[in-house]
Amino acid sequence: SQTIHQWPATLVQPVGSPLSLECTVEGTSNPNLYWYRQAAGRGLQLLFYSVGIGQISSEVPQNLSASRPQDRQFILSSKKLLLSDSGFYLCAWSVTPRDTIYFGEGSWLTVV
């Protein structure tokens, strides 16, 4: 069966510091991968999605970037964090764009 792992679970970073959140999917090949942000415990905002290695689409221009160095690895990064980057970040995957999206356990980021 397929599983998704996301880490770290919790992160406290100072303003201006870099960020790296990592996500890997096991048990499938060439998944569609997604990064979402959830603010204030409510709505989900799609940040990036990827259909293959090196193929990243950005939904919202911002202080973040994403990379997919390997088939089942998706990384969310920032060179310099802002206070407004604080939130709950969720990695997700699907077999195809039309299939069910499955989420990781999320990463809490607090920028101080």
Next chain:
Amino acid sequence: AQSVAQPEDQVNVAEGNPLTVKCTYSVSGNPYLFWYVQYPNRGLQFLLKYITGDNLVKGSYGFEAEFNKSQTSFHLKKPSALVSDSALYFCAVRDAAGGFKTIFGAGTRLFVKA
């Protein structure tokens, strides 16, 4: 453009009573519809989906949802609520015409009182 609305910010129900969490949607083509549940500080868990076929879809933990094309609704239901059902519920829609974007509703918080 596709959209999804969850008109209730919060739903309160007594344990053992039936529950309904409402969802309406708007898409240009045929919809793919999903329900997810989120417990505190956790990721979203998939409950059920409608792609095609029977309008009544059964999912995990005794939940079901009814697709109503004329009312563009996909309400989540459960015949008998449990205290452990208390969580945040998200409806989501994707246009079957394609594209990678799944649109999520703002979420409805369900409180089940013992």
